[in-house]
Every structure is written in C-alpha cells, then in structure tokens.
Amino acid sequence: MEAHLVLSLSQYPVISFGTGSAVRLPGPSIDKPNIYSFNTTTYDEMYNSLKEKDPRLYHANGLLGMLDRNRRIKGCPERWQDWRVGVPRKDGVEDGVVDVVVTCEERCWDIVVEDLTNRNSPLNRLVHIINVDIKDNHEEALVGGKGILELANMLSEAARDEREKAGPNFVRETVDGRVPEVLAKWQERFPGLPALWTVGYF
Known part of the structure; x- marks a missing residue:
C-alpha cells in the first residue's frame, strides 16, 4: 500500500490488490x-x-x-484474481485496464503471470508485469515505494519522448520496446531493489 500511496499522491491512476486466498x-x-x-x-x-x-x-x-x-x-483490500479486467472503475482507471502491473514479491509476480495466462487474453492488450522485491517491513516499504515511483516516472518520461517524436503517428509499441532499457537504467539507480520483468496480455 505504500507504493499505492506514493503513486496516487503523484497523480498516477493506481489500483492495488493482494493475491492470497484471504x-x-x-x-x-x-x-x-x-x-x-x-x-x-x-x-x-x-x-x-x-x-x-x-x-x-x-x-x-x-x-x-x-x-x-x-x-x-481505499475502502478495502481487493484480490487480484477477482478483478474484472476491462470494467471501468471510479479510481481513475476509467477503461478498467492498466499498462503496468508492479508486484512486490516474486510469489505474487508468479501468481499474476499465471492468472493472466489462464484468462486467455480476451482483450488482446499487452501489459508489463514487473516485480520489485521489497521486504515486508515499514522501512523497506518506504524505500520500495520511492523506487516504484521513480520507475513510474521513468516509464512515463519514455512514453512522453516517444509521443513527441512520433506526433500523430504515435503507437504504443514504441514505448513497450523501451521498457527493458528503462528497467536497466532504473536498476542501476536502485541496485538494492531486485526486479523481474515479463509481459502478459489482458
């Protein structure tokens, strides 16, 4: 929830989930x-x-x-597996999908990747799934939240660059192609936050 807080305070539309049974x-x-x-x-x-x-x-x-x-x-914790992708929400995610999913534990990353695979890509929309490994304590959460915010800023900056270069011919794939490069630069800045990355589809 620390990452949710810092991202929302920076005006990013963000939703958060757990992945366990309770x-x-x-x-x-x-x-x-x-x-x-x-x-x-x-x-x-x-x-x-x-x-x-x-x-x-x-x-x-x-x-x-x-x-x-x-x-x-937010009102209550939500479970990822119960999320109805593509259904508009009131928290700024109007079209019910996101471009990036960030998990904070490898086990959760595995669950998200598996769940997206099992959904069979009904929307055929690419999503980046990134795990930033954060120990479950207050101090590490603060550091991790700052790191995740910086990652969001770097990805947004790459998207702005691509939009400016392409103008009306902009396609999202140009930003998707820059994600590994952005992650590598981010990892140099935050070597204490090991990261995993893959893509999935909504």
Whole structure:
C-alpha cells in the first residue's frame, strides 16, 4: 500500500490488490493470525477489530498504524484474481485496464503471470508485469515505494519522448520496446531493489 500511496499522491491512476486466498495479518502468535476476507472486509473494520482485541500489541507491532494509513487510501483490500479486467472503475482507471502491473514479491509476480495466462487474453492488450522485491517491513516499504515511483516516472518520461517524436503517428509499441532499457537504467539507480520483468496480455 505504500507504493499505492506514493503513486496516487503523484497523480498516477493506481489500483492495488493482494493475491492470497484471504488477508492474513500477524496475531498474538505465529499460529494465530488475524484472517479477513478480500473485497468485503474494510480496512476500517480490520482496524477496529484489532484495536478491540489488543490495542497495545497492535500499536507496538505497527499494524494499527498501517491499517490507519490504508483506510485513508481505499475502502478495502481487493484480490487480484477477482478483478474484472476491462470494467471501468471510479479510481481513475476509467477503461478498467492498466499498462503496468508492479508486484512486490516474486510469489505474487508468479501468481499474476499465471492468472493472466489462464484468462486467455480476451482483450488482446499487452501489459508489463514487473516485480520489485521489497521486504515486508515499514522501512523497506518506504524505500520500495520511492523506487516504484521513480520507475513510474521513468516509464512515463519514455512514453512522453516517444509521443513527441512520433506526433500523430504515435503507437504504443514504441514505448513497450523501451521498457527493458528503462528497467536497466532504473536498476542501476536502485541496485538494492531486485526486479523481474515479463509481459502478459489482458
């Protein structure tokens, strides 16, 4: 959600998803996580639930702070596999598709790639799937969020360059072809954020 926050604050249309079967948050012990449903349980409900259970524990481990931030960004966590691609949304993604998907864990990247393959490309629209590996803690999330924002800026700059060069003859494929070059330059700036890239189709 940190990447969602920094991208949206920079006026990028952005949507965010989880890929698991449920939202799992740390509990009082490793074998007792707090489990919530995607798409229906709001961040506000999660926040109030944990605050009622053990406010001291969940303040100390940062969960209440994280959920408080998240509930200011969007209503509830959504699951990638339930996303109806091509359906207009209210969050700036009017045509219901995106040009780039960024994951923050290789396991999630694998799930997204597999899911897009299983959807059989009904729209035949290319999408870049990039994994920026970020450790799951507050400090690494801040660094990763800044790195992902810079990647978005670099990709947008490449798209602007191609539009200016081509004028009315612009085609998106010229930008698609520059993504590996942009990623290589970005990786030089952020060597501590290992990245994977492939393409898929909506």
